[in-house]
Amino acid sequence: MIQYILRRVGALLLVLLGSTFLIYNLTAISGDPLEDLRLSTEPNAAFLLEKAIQDLQLNVPPPVRYFNWLIGILGLGGAAPTMGLTLEGSEVLDIIGLAIPISIRLVIIATILSIVIGISIGIISALRQYSRFDYSITFIAFLFFSLPIFWVAVLLKQFAAIEFNNFLYDPVISTNWMIGFAFLGAFIFAGIVGGGRKRFLITLAAAFALNFATLSYISATGWLITPSLGPLLITVMAVGIAFGITHLSTGIANRRVLFISLGLAALTPVFYFVMQPVFSESFEGSTMLLLALGTIAVGYLAGYIFGGDDRSAAGRTGMIVSFLSAGLIALDRFMQSWDEYYNNEWIFGRPIATVGDSIPEIEGDYWMTGVDAFTHLLLPTAALMLISVAGYVRYSRASLLEVLNQDYIRTARAKGLTERTVIMRHAFRNSLIPLTTIMAFDFAGLLGGAIITEQVFAWRGMGTLFNTGLAKFDLNLVMSVVLITSISALVFNLIADLVYSALDPRIRVTK
Amino acid sequence: MKFSRIVRAVAIAAVGVLGTSGLAVAPAGAADRTLVRIAESNVRTSLNSSHSDHNLVENGTVGYLTGDGFNYYDNKSNLVKKTGFGTYRIVKDKPLTIETKLNKGLVWSDGAPIDAYDLLLPWVTASGFYDNDAQGVYWDDVSKESGMEKIVKFPTISQDSLTVTWTFDEFDSAWELFFGIGKPVHALTQLAYPTLSDGQAKAKFITAVKKKDWTVLKALATQWNTAYNFIDTKPIDASTDPNLLIVAGAYTIKSSVPGKSMTLVANPLYKTGPKPTIKTIQLVTIPDSTAMGQALANGEVDIIAPQATAALNDSLLAQPNTKVYGFGAATYEHLDVDLKGPAWAGMSAAKATDLRRALLLTIPRQEIVDKLVKTINPAAKVLSSMTPYFNADPKHAAMVATSGAKPYLDAEATRLAAAKALLTKHGYSTTNPLKLTLHWGGPTNERRKNTAALIVAAAAKAGIEVTSKPSAVWSQELGNNKSDLQFFAWAQTSTVYTGMRNIYGSTGSEPRAQNYIDWINPTVDKALARHSDEILSADGAFKVNQIFEKEYFKDAVGLPLFQWASLIAANKTLKNVKPSALSPQVVWNYWEWKY
Incomplete structure (x- = not known):
């Protein structure tokens, strides 16, 4: 094992050396950083040109400059290791240090949501193989998978931001649109539920009516401008969550777990009123973290104490139910700040943003800045997700179908386990193993950011740094991004291999 | 790369065809707005745009909005004299002798008077006479060797410290662009010697310059070369040294987020030109031209200066809330x-x-x-x-x-x-x-x-x-x-x-x-x-x-x-935007802007 890791790390260093050498030289010969100065008509252009050549060592051939850079990075010249300076003379390390958190903030939510949603849809799609739903999802997945992201971004900005903000000036949904949306939602839901034609039609009708009613309510009350959930709706939704999660984890048949979940859901309205004064204007993010952890602990303990024979499963269920229900209360509180946000002078009635990660000058409490982060994250996250969800759908569908054909699944069914147990405990878990590799790559991408998405949404993360570095032939900047991105890709690749062997007993790492 | 550009062009065109729309109904109170947001392609790097590494358009824009001077270029490339600030005249042709005179009662944003020493500083930094290799003193200035070095003789400063008379050793026809103020002398000196009062700081500066005291000059040059260059790595907020933020112009710097934006607010002490109607100007970095156009359509920015392409021009023209200025x-x-x-x-x-x-x-x-x-x-x-x-x-x-x-x-x-x-x-x-x-x-x-x-x-x-x-x-x-x-x-x-x-x-x-x-x-x-x-x-x-x-x-x-x-596009409701080819480009007439 140790030997294997050492061998991989050795290879990793060689790959790094080769790739950085190549990229350094290619970038160096790809253009002329002094173009502007050469075309300047200033009387002292020659003086400035000479100074720039000295400063940037442009009289040294690029391969030699590469080794100077390498000596700097490794700290071999007697000085402390340094990533060098940008063309403007700032420490590259400082700039990278600012960019990494921005990239992570952008990519992490999209990655996690893509994984959760993609895998969920993929599983449903596999379980409803060759159904209307499966075909539609397959079609949509391939469609989105093949879209270029800057194009998706342009369209998203047009329709989800510019047009939507226009719509908010007078947020009345026309009947045609209402019917359209309600039908689309109902069709998807009915497809997920499945069953014969009769059941499909009944589900479709019921879901359509419910959707239509909801949209009418939203349109009639101007809910989009002054959104809120309120204690009643939160309770209803919490009960729904309790049923849903219990169904997935242990099955509704397990009454004990169901009652625990429902009990937790019943606490939600109480908790709602307790929290209102706590969620004040001086509320801070760290308190939110504590609250989240507390909620999870309470849920788990409730399940564990009252769980009877199936303690740990009941604990897990309780944990998820209480976390999601409490999440609704926090969501409601964010919604209460929406109106103030909407009317802020910096927002001016156009809340959904197309550029940037926040409005720097917006003055407000935790809730306002939270809403601000949401309106800025919405579009880039959606753009990134549209494309990566599609990938996860396809991978998880294929993986689950393969597992379902295994002998041990037949054995599990033969010994009389319920279909839910076979799918959730035997098939689902095993189908996740091949996905670890893809997830590892996605997480490796966190540090590197998203080159195109960051650029078009004007987030100054690693991707944007790479872009501007290339455009200005700022070698130190480009190389630092390349270095960090390639190290994280290689390291996560190694981790994926190790995790894989830990998860799947059939695979061993050997020399 | 080529393919992606084509697709991008198609995408922009598609949006244009779909009928790009902007603000459908302007919200109430639009006419009372006093906020303008300007999108720029590159990040700001320094508050000292005279530094040769930081002589970027973006830094220059901040320099113009927060600075003051004897003249500026308008949108017809006329050099307009700003008599509210001061006057200048040719005293003698041979040798060329120029008299620059500041108006009485001008102050920096901290209340300290603007005087002849402040006029002297650009000459100290650009002439090269105060650089010394052996002592390790070098003032990095983009204007080096473009004429200031022809003023060899130490300029004469009047008794009231408002008038400076400059004598050129050699003629230079560009002299009209040479004179003005940059950084406040007292604040620059205080960066190096924080305990000094304003008066002591000015005295220290002038003594060091007159006696060529290399120790002091080195300390000052170091501040000049490095202290202002943090805009791309550190924010400007309450913890920023106020000496770095002292300006003379119509706006002062309220805050800045590295790589992202800078917010300027009207300077209450500014009196050399018309008071601007716009109280707050925010400069926002948006590298992508298409993104700039859509941000304008969405009302997130009010003025953009994107890289001009025909496809972008077409889609901007289709935006109902946008006015496009080709020039x-x-x-x-x-x-x-x-x-x-x-x-x-x-x-x-x-x-x-x-x-x-x-x-x-x-x-x-x-x-x-x-x-x-x-x-x-x-x-x-x-x-x-x-x-x-x-x-x-x-x-x-x-x-x-x-x-x-x-x-x-x-x-x-x-x-x-x-x-x-x-x-x-x-x-x-x-x-x-x-x-x-x-x-x-x-x-x-x-x-x-x-x-x-x-x-x-x-x-x-x-x-x-x-x-x-x-x-x-x-x-x-x-x-x-x-x-x-x-x-x-x-x-x-x-x-x-x-x-x-x-x-x-x-x-x-x-x-x-x-x-x-x-x-x-x-x-x-x-x-x-x-x-x-x-x-x-x-x-x-x-x-x-x-x-x-x-x-x-x-x-x-x-x-x-x-x-x-070139292309400038602006929010249609923002009046008096006049694109200009020469620096300071579109911001040259900020005082005329209004909604």
């Missing part, structure tokens, strides 16, 4: 003949001139402008002056009438016939073509690629076979004498002509630094020297330029093509 930039494209190019080797001077003229006659300038420039600036015309007097300037026509540029404005058939006659004279024809190589911009530059294609096609009709090739490092290869033709653009930054010497002049035997075409012409040298050595009126300068342009067209060493088209 000519201060940069002009021109075709040059490298006089030491391989094709001319061994030819007699007369033959080479004939062949050069033949080539230049074939250039389809009108077609180039119609196809590649008018898509952005519909008012664009063929540029025929090289000094240049742009088409909007009445002097353009006057210059063309006498310079010898006229034959190049003839109809295509006439030009081709003339070119053919010259080629036939020297034995070339379509079957035995003259072979030339054309060197142009980087391979990703679509406009240059298309220009080259048009030139190649037109030249072939007359019997000149032009081989065109791009190069990623084309600007490094300018003037390497390996090709016969090259085209690129000169960028003007002011209306003074002192820089012309570098790009067309020679020392008599050797071409000067940026004279990439190796043109040596004593008449031109003599004429251009007058720009540097004499006080010329506008008419006087025109006459000198006339001599230059006559020689330029007589020797057939090149041809101006067109003025670059």
